[in-house]
Amino acid sequence: MEENKVATAANFDPMLPQPYSVLQVVKETADTFTLTLQARNGAGTAPFEPGQFSMLWVFGVGELPISISGDPSDLGRLVYTVRSVGEATNSLVNREVGEAIGVRGPFGTGWPIHQAEGRDVVVIAGGIGFAPLRPVIYEVLHNRKKYGRLVILYGARSPRELLYRKELAAWVRQNDTQVLVTVDYGGLSWRGHVGVVTTLFKYARLQPARSLAFTCGPEIMMRFAARELENLGFARENIYLSMERNMKCAVGFCGHCQYGPHFICKDGPVFSYDKMRPLLEKYEL
């Protein structure tokens, strides 16, 4: 992975958007889409680590930080899952196949997946927070012998807002993999689990002393999840969170994403819970 970082720095100017084309747009839910992009000018795609993000430039509209949700071993393409919540994201998900998008990056720290070698990997995702965790799942499944059990705990608001349904069904069948899905509000036809994602912990066969936990989702969800993991016996330094703040430059110059002493874009977005815990408890930060 160190080699990847060098290749990225050597070949790509972090401030210069590279031209990409939209290869595919897949509707995941009513407001969430997965876009696949390919470099336009024959240039390769910068390698990325699971958990990193790119700045996607929708020409004439603006630039957005979006986590990479694709397979890190697929070097030819970049995949992003985007929820349409405003003008810029709406414009992004409405790109037609073949249209151009500018891409800067990848940026930020990834999940410390290599620290998890020989240990269990626990993925706790909420809502669109599943997107930056999907590359972790690909990495573990491609290198199955390197890791212990893979536990995927995923919560969404309702059954119709679940992402990556086909893959979830496929991951259930993988060896040494436990997949548990819950929704906050289930219709009466839903036969799965109902309750917030932390209510899945009691069904997961967790081994806190020999696991790394990666969580991404709404901040309040991560706060409760991390606290609960700690109560179960996870060391704070073995729990990682992906933080989100408004980003502009993505390289730590502008200060838009400052969070306490950290810049989320440069020092994060992935942080260990022992670093984040004091900040997560602060009002209005």
Next chain:
Amino acid sequence: METLERIIAEHPFFAGLDPYYINLLTGCAANVRFDSGTYIFKEGEEANEFYLIRAGKVALEIFPPQRKPIMLATLGDGEILGWSWLLPPYQWKCHAHAIEPVRAIALDGKCLRGKCEQNHDLGYELLKRFGQIMELRLAATLLQLVDVYSNGRK
């Protein structure tokens, strides 16, 4: 064949409970089964029992007027169903709907309330254990109320 006493003693909810109390509890216990689709109890009915779910899934539901029913939570293997038997007015606050075939141990709340009145140590043990469940479910409900995934939309 497993005896009721052994099943109760090995259930995590009763972990560490004095064997004397396990014996008392067993005197109020019975094996029960519910087919998928049946209601174990309904809102407003008298609450006179609770259940240790051994297998299956139960949905807790409420029926707001003029709106579709809402599934609040699901409970599965190893979980405890029902605490309204423990405190007045001994009335269920929601429906419990077996959405899979359910095997459970039913504990007679009236019988247990009598034993708790006679033996306050047993009453305290049960209150502590049910208090823990209430605390966890309240925390989960708080997160549900925040509607964390809504991102401000209604």
